[in-house]
Amino acid sequence: MGEQSPVLEMAGIRKVFPGVVALDGVDFRLFPGEVHALMGENGAGKSTLIKVLTGVYEIDGGEIKLGGAPVRISGPLQAQQAGVSTVYQEVNLCTNLSVAENIFIGREPRKFGRIQWGKMRRRAAELLTRLDLDLDVSAPLSSYSLAIQQMVAIARAIDIEARVLILDEPTSSLDTSEVEQLFRIMRRLKESGVAILFVSHFLDQIYEISDRLTVLRNGQLIGEYKTAEMPQVQLVEKMIGKELAALEDLEDKAQRNRERAAEAKPVLEAKGLGRTGAIAPYDLTIHAGEVVGLAGLLGSGRTELARLLFGADKADQGEIHLDGKPATLRDPQAAMKRGIAFSSENRRTEGIIGDLSVRENIILALQASRGWTRPIPRKKQDEIVDKYIKALQIRPADPERPVRNLSGGNQQKVLLARWLITEPKLLIIDEPTRGIDVGAKAEIQKLVAELSDGGMAVLFVSAELEEVLRLSHKIEVLRDRRLVEELENTAGVDADRIMQTIASGATS
Amino acid sequence: MTTASMTPVTKGPELNKRRRVYKPNAKYIPILATLGLLAIMYITGIANYDNFGDPSVFVNLFRDNAVLLVVAVGMTFVIITGGIDLSVGAVISLTTVLTATLLKGDWPPLVVLPAVLILGALIGAGQGAVIHFFKVEPFIATLAGLFLARGLALFINQQSIPIRNETWSAISDYRIELADGVVTKPNAIIAVLVVIIAAAVLAWTRFGRNVYAIGGSSDSALLMGLPVGRTRIVVYTISGFCAALGGVLYSINSTSGHALQGNGYELDAIAACVIGGVLLTGGAGYVWGTLLGVMVAGLITTIINFQGDLNAAWTRIVVGVLLFVFIVMQRLVTRKAK
Numbered sequence: 001m002g003e004q005s006p007v008l009e010m011a012g013i014r015k016v017f018p019g020v021v022a023l024d025g026v027d028f029r030l031f032p033g034e035v036h037a038l039m040g041e042n043g044a045g046k047s048t049l050i051k052v053l054t055g056v057y058e059i060d061g062g063e064i065k066l067g068g069a070p071v072r073i074s075g076p077l078q079a080q081q082a083g084v085s086t087v088y089q090e091v092n093l094c095t096n097l098s099v100a101e102n103i104f105i106g107r108e109p110r111k112f113g114r115i116q117w118g119k120m121r122r123r124a125a126e127l128l129t130r131l132d133l134d135l136d137v138s139a140p141l142s143s144y145s146l147a148i149q150q151m152v153a154i155a156r157a158i159d160i161e162a163r164v165l166i167l168d169e170p171t172s173s174l175d176t177s178e179v180e181q182l183f184r185i186m187r188r189l190k191e192s193g194v195a196i197l198f199v200s201h202f203l204d205q206i207y208e209i210s211d212r213l214t215v216l217r218n219g220q221l222i223g224e225y226k227t228a229e230m231p232q233v234q235l236v237e238k239m240i241g242k243e244l245a246a247l248e249d250l251e252d253k254a255q256r257n258r259e260r261a262a263e264a265k266p267v268l269e270a271k272g273l274g275r276t277g278a279i280a281p282y283d284l285t286i287h288a289g290e291v292v293g294l295a296g297l298l299g300s301g302r303t304e305l306a307r308l309l310f311g312a313d314k315a316d317q318g319e320i321h322l323d324g325k326p327a328t329l330r331d332p333q334a335a336m337k338r339g340i341a342f343s344s345e346n347r348r349t350e351g352i353i354g355d356l357s358v359r360e361n362i363i364l365a366l367q368a369s370r371g372w373t374r375p376i377p378r379k380k381q382d383e384i385v386d387k388y389i390k391a392l393q394i395r396p397a398d399p400e401r402p403v404r405n406l407s408g409g410n411q412q413k414v415l416l417a418r419w420l421i422t423e424p425k426l427l428i429i430d431e432p433t434r435g436i437d438v439g440a441k442a443e444i445q446k447l448v449a450e451l452s453d454g455g456m457a458v459l460f461v462s463a464e465l466e467e468v469l470r471l472s473h474k475i476e477v478l479r480d481r482r483l484v485e486e487l488e489n490t491a492g493v494d495a496d497r498i499m500q501t502i503a504s505g506a507t508s
Numbered sequence: 509m510t511t512a513s514m515t516p517v518t519k520g521p522e523l524n525k526r527r528r529v530y531k532p533n534a535k536y537i538p539i540l541a542t543l544g545l546l547a548i549m550y551i552t553g554i555a556n557y558d559n560f561g562d563p564s565v566f567v568n569l570f571r572d573n574a575v576l577l578v579v580a581v582g583m584t585f586v587i588i589t590g591g592i593d594l595s596v597g598a599v600i601s602l603t604t605v606l607t608a609t610l611l612k613g614d615w616p617p618l619v620v621l622p623a624v625l626i627l628g629a630l631i632g633a634g635q636g637a638v639i640h641f642f643k644v645e646p647f648i649a650t651l652a653g654l655f656l657a658r659g660l661a662l663f664i665n666q667q668s669i670p671i672r673n674e675t676w677s678a679i680s681d682y683r684i685e686l687a688d689g690v691v692t693k694p695n696a697i698i699a700v701l702v703v704i705i706a707a708a709v710l711a712w713t714r715f716g717r718n719v720y721a722i723g724g725s726s727d728s729a730l731l732m733g734l735p736v737g738r739t740r741i742v743v744y745t746i747s748g749f750c751a752a753l754g755g756v757l758y759s760i761n762s763t764s765g766h767a768l769q770g771n772g773y774e775l776d777a778i779a780a781c782v783i784g785g786v787l788l789t790g791g792a793g794y795v796w797g798t799l800l801g802v803m804v805a806g807l808i809t810t811i812i813n814f815q816g817d818l819n820a821a822w823t824r825i826v827v828g829v830l831l832f833v834f835i836v837m838q839r840l841v842t843r844k845a846k
Contacts, residue, residue, distance in 0.1 A: 056731075077733035092731040094724030096791035097717070105721055106714070106734050114712045140535065156732070 007032045007067055007163050007195045008053075008084075014061035015048055022048040025062070026221045028214055030164060030195040035186060037206045037227065038199050039239055040216035041409075041437035046199055049216070050168055053197075054086045055079040067163070077106075085157035089169035091149040093156070095142035100124035102141050103156045127155050131185050147178040147298070154182070158189060165189060166197045171205055172434055175298035175463065183209050201437055202464075203232055215239055236438055264288040266324070267426050267457040268340075270309065273318035278304040281318050282483035284476065286426060286457045291448060293472030293489075294461040295498050301481035302461045303345060306428050309459065310342040311335040323425075336369050341419035345430035345461070351415045354404030358394065359385045361403050362417045369422055388417040393443060409440025416447065427451065430461040445471055465495040477501045538785025538838060539797040545830075546800055549807050557814040563690045565810060570696035573806040575600070575754040575761070575770075577699040577799065580777040580784075581706045582632075582750025584798045585743045587781050588710070590723045590790025591646035593744060595635060595653030596751035596777060599628050600770025602661040603755025608669035608765025617675040625752045631657060632748020636741035650744075654774070661767035668766040671759060680760050695757045702750065707795040719743060723790030779827055780805055783834050804830065 008030040015023040023045045030036050040046050051057045053064070055073035064071055066082055073079045079086070093102045100121045101108075108115045109123065124137040133151055141149055150170055157165055167186070171179050186196055186209060200206055206213065207227060215222040215238045222238050264287040274281030279301040286292050294302045307313045309320070311329030320327050322338050329335045332342065344351045353361060362385050367376055376384075385399045392413040394406075403414055412432055419427060429448070433441045448471055452458050462468050468475055475487045477498055485501050487493050553560040570577070579596050586593045603624045610620045631653060638649045671677070683691045710716035718739045721729040730736045754773070759765055784801030786793025808826045812818045 054731075075733075076731050077735070080733045086731070088731065092725075092728040094721045094728050094732075094791070096724035097720060101717060101721075105717055106732060108714055108717065110714070115714065115717065117712075 004031050004033075005068065006030055009065040009068075010049075010053070010062065011065075012062035013049065013052060013059055013064070015052060015057060016060050022219050023052070023059075024219045026216065026219070027224075028221075029224075030197060031212075032163070032193045032195050033190055034211045035190055035196045035198050035209050037210035037213040038197055038216070039206070039213050039235065040222075041239055041439050044216040044239070044437075045219040046216060047168070048219075050086065050166055050197070050199070053079070053084060053164075053166065080160050083161065083163035084166065085160045085162040085164070086166040086168065087150065087153045087157050087170050089172055091146060091153055093141055093149060093153055095149070096140060098138050099128075099135050099141055099144070099152055100137040102152055103127060103137075103159060107160070124155075127159055128152075131155055132181065145299070147174045150174065151182070151185070154185060158194070162194060164195045164197065166199075168199045169201065170198075171200050171202060178298070179205065201441075203235070203438075207232070239438060264290065264455075267322070268309065269321040269324075271319050271321070273308055273315050273320060275304070275308055275313055275315050275317075278313060278481065279308065280482040282476075284309075284483070286459060288425070288457050289452050289455045290473045291452045291458045291460055291471050293468035293475045294459065294478060295465055295468045295475050296478030296502060298463060300478040300502075301483075302478055303430055304481065305476075305478065305483065306342065306430055306459060306461055309335070309426075310340055310428055312342065333368075336365070336422065336424075339423075339425035340428065341365070341422055341424035341426070342428040343415050343419050343430060343432060345434065352403050352411050355402055357400045358389070358403055358406070358414055359399035361414050362388060362399075362421065365418045366421050384421055385417075388421060392417055392447065407436075407440075409436035409444070412436055412440070412444060416444070420451075424456065426457045426459065428459040428461070431463065432460075433462065433464065433467060441467075465498055469493070469495060469498075535792060538834070539794060539800065541834075541837065542784055542797060542800040542804060546804055546807065549804065549811065553807070553811050553814065557811075560814060563687065567686065567690050567692050567696070569803055569806040569810065570699060571693050572809075573802050574693075574695035574699035575758045576773065576776055576780065576805070577802045578702050578750050578757060579754040579773055580780040580798045580802055581702050581795055582747035582754075583774075583777040584706070584781050584784075584786055584793060584795050585710070585719060586646070586747045587778070587786050587788060588719050588723045588790060588793050589740060589743050590726070591639065591740070591743070592650065592778065592788075593632075593635070593653075593747045593751075594647065594650040594774045595631065595657055596747060596754070597770045597773035597775075598654045598657035598661065599631055599748060599751035600755040600758055600773055601767050602631075602657040602664075603628060603752045604759040604762075604765035604769045605661040605664050605669065605767050606765070607756060607759045608671050609664055611671055611673040611676065612669060617673060621756065624756060625749060628752020628755070629745050629749040632751070633741055633745040635748070636744030639744065640737045640740050646744075658767065664767075665765075666767060668764050671763045671765065676760060676763060680763050695760060698753075698757065702753070703795055703799050710795060715739060715742065720791060723787075723792070725791075776805065776827075779831055782838075783827075783830050785834070785838070787838055788835075 006029040010026065010028040013023050013026045013028070026045065026049060028049065038046050038049065048057065052059050053073065055075045055078050058074065064073065071082055073082060097105065103124045104120050109119045110116060121137050128135055128137065131151060131154070133148070135144065135148065141152060154170070170182060174182060190196060198210055210227045212224065213227050213230065214224045215235070217239065266285045266287050268286045270282065270284040272281040272283065282305065294305060296302050304313065308315045311331050311334055320329060327338060329338070335342070359381060363376060363381050370376065382399070389397050389399060394410050394413045394417070403411055406414065416429070416432065432444050445467065448458055448460060460468065460471055469489065472489050475489055475493070475498065476483055477485045477487060479502050487498070487501070559565070579600065583593055583596060606627070607620055607624050610623070611617065635649050635653045638644050639646050679694050682694055684693065684697065685691050710719065718729065718734050721732070721734055722736055722739055726736055755770060758769055762769065780801035781793065781798050782788060782801070783804055784793070784797030784799065786797055805823070805827055809823050812820060812822050
């Protein structure tokens with residue numbers, strides 16, 4: 001492979017935003033038929049590099065060569081014409097249009113200026129069959145899951161006859177089998193000579209699929225390595241730039257607190273709680289100072305279970321006891337009043353308000369619980385916000401910066417801060433670490449552990465089993481919208497054990 | 509994970525099928541509802557009034573609502589992109605005043621006609637450019653356009669200007685016999701042509717599909733490499749052109765020009781779109797729906813005329829109620845789709 005000439009070469013790329021150097025002299029190359037992982041923490045410059053490559057940003061310095069010839073990419077359309085297609089983390093398709101249209105829009109087959117719908121649908125169906133997808137191509141894209149939408153985005157990208165395919169965190173919303181399917185497609189494309197740039201926060205995935213990797217840190221190139229010759233720990237060190245003691249530190253903590261947690265009072269008890277079509281009736285008890293993890297595949301009902309406890313969806317059967325007394329949670333406001341906080345999995349759409357500042361975002365829930373007639377004095381706001389920016393190490397530590405400009409991990413911290421200042425008895429966090437980098441992940445996990453040490457009950461929802469295992473005192477396993485088993489997180493419980501439970505669907 | 513092989517997979521994973529939520533033609537629900545409503549109104553009319561079933565009653569709907577229909581078609585493009593055009597009523601008045609003034613000054617009709625149509629298109633293009641290049645909310649940009657066009661119309665002449673031009677009068681008096689005893693006017697034919705052309709453009713051209721894509725998500729459309737800016741400007745240009753064409757039809761109808769003609773048409777056009785199932789948030793809707801929306805409004809007026817003793821204000825009241833109903837329905841349909 002090394003003998004081949006690269007299809008893409010970027011040399012000395014520099015990109016400056018007002019006040020920030022996002023990329024500083026970064027080199028990057030991509031060979032045909034390889035999967036090349038771009039690694040780095042949030043804010044390291046990965047997204048900027050990709051946006052430069054796709055023509056969303058123009059570079060302030062450096063050179064881009066495609067197939068040996070220097071190019072200037074001035075827009076997404078141009079990038080596509082040059083053979084560079086991109087699939088973004090958030091599916092960037094139009095869900096109101098049909099599957100076929102989403103694949104072909106802008107390149108519809110035409111005759112005398114008229115779109116040939118029949119031909120378009122046929123070609124779309126053929127293309128999807130090649131990717132092992134069996135979809136109704138004339139159905140609107142919105143009728144399919146995010147995972148399928150992601151695959152459709154890839155179908156669109158490869159139909160452009162891409163020489164370079166950029167996959168920017170395509171797996172963050174996929175479950176294991178869907179990831180496998182994606183990897184199959186990637187391998188097939190690789191065989192046909194497409195160069196794939198792959199970004200993912202899941203190290204396992206990087207090691208499974210990539211041939212080579214490039215590490216960025218703070219907008220600078222750290223190096224290019226062969227994946228097989230780079231041990232995981234070393235890679236993480238290169239990304240973070242310091243040794244990662246935080247993670248190991250956590251391991252035993254869950255064990256240590258188990259006895260205490262079991263003796264504590266139950267904060268919340270759900271008895272036969274359920275909602276038709278969303279989650280089958282379940283029993284669940286959460287004690288003070290306990291971390292309860294929810295494990296299960298995407299769509300297994302993790303979020304649905306949690307939403308019932310917050311009153312975000314209404315249960316149609318069963319009851320909830322809070323502090324031993326029966327309670328009805330008609331809506332989230334009622335739940336908030338009773339000391340339950342819920343940090344949503346969709347931080348972009350349901351949590352963070354991008355145009356408001358860090359301060360305003362943090363203060364939001366507290367203000368809401370006080371009612372708008374009693375505004376929190378500005379001085380008090382600043383005090384609280386400063387405290388949490390320090391405590392959670394939110395970067396940049398500027399309370400007046402619009403949250404939109406923060407990286408994913410820091411947005412997540414802002415969201416957590418918002419709920420923490422309401423001092424909840426029970427904190428429900430849904431996928432707090434999705435799409436954020438290793439360093440921020442560890443910090444958030446550490447925070448969860450500290451909160452539970454401090455006596456807070458936490459319901460922790462995550463697609464990553466390792467994370468659930470590391471933090472939880474007990475683990476609720478879900479499958480097909482049903483709580484199938486409760487596991488005490490003792491020494492014998494590991495990812496395999498949980499996978500088995502999910503696979504068999506019942507107590508083994 | 510290590511056993512993942514390169515062997516081709518013959519059958520798609522079942523998860524695709526399992527996740528599929530089949531919604532039979534959810535996108536047609538609003539338009540079908542309007543069609544049903546129209547049918548009910550029509551049947552009620554036939555049942556209650558003599559001669560209501562006469563074909564000319566139906567055909568006259570097109571004649572009487574030609575201006576609104578043309579303007580609403582332009583509005584449909586704009587609303588599908590997720591925008592709004594408040595300037596169309598004012599562009600109608602500017603067009604009628606300008607047409608009447610120019611014709612009075614003995615300009616040849618063959619110069620006046622293209623001149624006012626081009627002016628309308630330019631006003632639209634200007635608004636589109638402001639919206640696109642300066643990222644101004646369509647509501648604000650076209651509100652400015654409204655004041656500008658209405659102000660210009662009033663500046664030219666505050667009085668009603670009669671049109672005595674022969675060509676205009678000839679078109680105004682021209683009758684087309686569709687069938688025995690069923691006659692219509694050129695205005696109706698032009699309006700129907702506009703509907704057909706617009707429907708074809710939206711369904712069968714790249715431009716038309718881009719309009720829908722932008723309404724679905726303009727960020728995504730941009731990243732998919734679609735010409736978002738150009739499309740948006742063209743959409744407002746179409747709306748401005750349609751408004752000017754509506755103004756021409758208005759001047760033919762009334763054989764006069766007045767700065768208050770077309771007052772409030774922007775709101776009638778928006779109402780017709782919404783009743784016809786065009787989603788105000790963009791991304792969904794059909795010109796056929798808009799046609800039905802205009803027909804509904806027209807039929808209400810017709811029924812009131814047949815009744816004879818009802819106040820004309822009832823048209824507005826009923827349209828108001830329908831708007832509420834349809835907006836709530838849109839909400840429910842989109843929520844279900846989510």
